[in-house]
Amino acid sequence: MIKRMKSLPLCHPQWSDPMTILKAPLAGGSPLLTRLSRLTRLDDMAVEALQTAARDVRRSPPRRELISEGEPIRERYALLAGWACRQRILSDGRRQILSFLLPGDLIGVCQHSNPLAATTIIAISELVTCPAPVADPGSALAEAYARSAALEERYMLAHITRLGRFDARERLADWLLETQQRLATTGLSVADQFPLPLTQEMLADALGLTSVHVNRTLQAMRRDGLLILRQGMAFLPDRDQLEKLVEYKPARVSAGGENYATP
């Protein structure tokens, strides 16, 4: 296997404009609150804490390294707007993107003391973050965090299956469905349409392919009416077909209630 060693592209050009990023997610409350309240019933205290936290926003430019692999984790953020990713880079330049972080996701929240970062996290587009409120053991917020962590585990397991047993087209289909669904949870995707601020090379690094092959596969999918890409937006015209292709099932984390109404 020949190795490559070159600069790593990060952000889709269309998405350098923070305005574009901000307007959708912040309308109608923080995406963090939205997402967590779909995972469990939040009480007033939790909602209060989340709303307070969401007032203390910070911005990070694209390419900024939020957390570095192996370093102690100091702060816990929530992502309010923009995309980030967890990645690992090998010494010969190969890169694996382990997961994408979307608005509403938590960063650096974990249960044990003196945690070290498992992976580097970098901003893909311009980000808006806020501190993640601390959750007392037993609180509704703690339950929400735990379910959020469980969901993250599902995504990792799904990713392992994608990389281990899916071919290129299946990987893309499955990833698109999952991503669309995650975005829909915070209102960032409507009618199977959603922003996709990634280069094909990033997609390749996430899906264990080369950018050339991602390109060809995307073209084939467009030809087959499975996908439309325009100006950094994706649209899935034939969701059924895609779902059939990969036996897609949305991730569920706990029995009984999920999908609680936003308070």
Next chain:
Amino acid sequence: MIKRMKSLPLCHPQWSDPMTILKAPLAGGSPLLTRLSRLTRLDDMAVEALQTAARDVRRSPPRRELISEGEPIRERYALLAGWACRQRILSDGRRQILSFLLPGDLIGVCQHSNPLAATTIIAISELVTCPAPVADPGSALAEAYARSAALEERYMLAHITRLGRFDARERLADWLLETQQRLATTGLSVADQFPLPLTQEMLADALGLTSVHVNRTLQAMRRDGLLILRQGMAFLPDRDQLEKLVEYKPARVSAGGENYATP
């Protein structure tokens, strides 16, 4: 991609004998206690709880499904002896093994209420399990569980990188190193030698390859003096070489102390 549909082999023949499985791990205390006490300093209460739990052992035959994907998780076990795996099977028969569970590992321990199993878990060899003691929030045991969960996340992330960016030889090398190290933590590997109760097909299903290709790659590695396999035991004669091949770094989860002495 042509699909396959056939019976799924589970256990290496050499390992049907429970005696073989039992003698090593149970010598010198439960592997669960050993492993957790290397993750954090356990207090007397935790040690007590773990020792009590370890008296209530249960056995499961190979191929038994311990937990089924999507079902509510009722019990929390610790694995005391034998190997199990988490797996996902696609409707066309393709299988992905998501991770292996080794002696000392926890099964079904999670933080939120009404959890649903993320994956099916099945016994590879005959198993010995015990109930996992409940951890009060803030206790040393809770800290140990949290660190254990964090470690599990590392393994998943490493697996994603393996599948996404490593070729066949690298995947095997990396997986062998990781597995050897995990076993060494509970004293199940000494001098780079360890039991490997897997068929090449299981290895293939874990590493995203076919059994034919695993076979050929293993042969090449043996020729190159990287690996010796005999009767279900593996030996790594040239650890340095293997580590260089994949830039292997053991997983670390928290700053300051790990590797606490067993009390």
Next chain:
DNA sequence: CGATCGTTTGACAAGGGTCAAAATGCGTGG
């Protein structure tokens, strides 16, 4: 001693990688 399961081999096919160059799009500075 078949039956079964796992390993090994061979011949061949194909999905995906590599390399290189052209085409496209976009932001910047003149």
Next chain:
DNA sequence: CCACGCATTTTGACCCTTGTCAAACGATCG
């Protein structure tokens, strides 16, 4: 407003790693 520079997408030709299919071989077990 245009031209230039840079990043990204697209294309083509070629090759290699890995998958597929099939059969032989070896062990283990009733």
